[in-house]
Amino acid sequence: MIKKIIIAIAVLIAFAVAAFIAAGIYAVNNVPEGIVLNWDYPDAVVVGDEFDITITVINELDERRQLGDLSFYSPLLDGASIVSFDPAPAQDQGALPFIDHSVSYNRSIKAEDEFVIVVTMIAEEAGVFSGDVEVTIDGMLSMHTTTQTLVIEESDD
Numbered sequence: 729m730i731k732k733i734i735i736a737i738a739v740l741i742a743f744a745v746a747a748f749i750a751a752g753i754y755a756v757n758n759v760p761e762g763i764v765l766n767w768d769y770p771d772a773v774v775v776g777d778e779f780d781i782t783i784t785v786i787n788e789l790d791e792r793r794q795l796g797d798l799s800f801y802s803p804l805l806d807g808a809s810i811v812s813f814d815p816a817p818a819q820d821q822g823a824l825p826f827i828d829h830s831v832s833y834n835r836s837i838k839a840e841d842e843f844v845i846v847v848t849m850i851a852e853e854a855g856v857f858s859g860d861v862e863v864t865i866d867g868m869l870s871m872h873t874t875t876q877t878l879v880i881e882e883s884d885d
Contacts, residue, residue: 760865762789765872772879773851778811781847781876785863787837795837796864798845799830804859807880811848828859851880 766784773779787793798817800810805828813820817831824830837843858877865872 760793760870760872762787763793763863763865763872764788765863765874767874767876769876769878772881773808774881774883775851775854776883777851779849779851781849783845783847783861783863784842785837785845785865786842787840790839792839793837794866795833795835795843796867797830797832797862799824799827799862801826801860801862802828803857804861804876804878805829805857806859807853807855807857808849808851808878811850814846814848851878854880854882856880 764786766786767781768784769781770779783798785795810829813831818834819832821830821832833843833845835843856877856879858875860873861876862871862873864870
């Protein structure tokens, strides 16, 4: 009897893990239709410099869209830290498991309109740092993920 219970629990755990993996694969491969992300930031900065990353979320569809979370993944933030967001997010979760920094905007973007976010950062360590940045649109199962690279150079001092 105990052996059957253990097998049943193992099967349930296997199904739960498979469902979690399937949802993750679906979300990553479900790029939101009609959403374009434009990135603007310096080609290179110097350790100690404060700089801006401007993220423009463009809604090309003829309907409102909902901007959810903006998340930064390793190792993008290994050489720099976030100072501020403009406009300020509705919630700043900071570091989460597997995510270096995440904020929630929960903001509607009108049809054929755009929303601009300016992330002010400070360069802390020289190197080339690449990592994913993820934007959720219309819920957690619709994500736009892109890889960005920061080049941080040593100061001449």
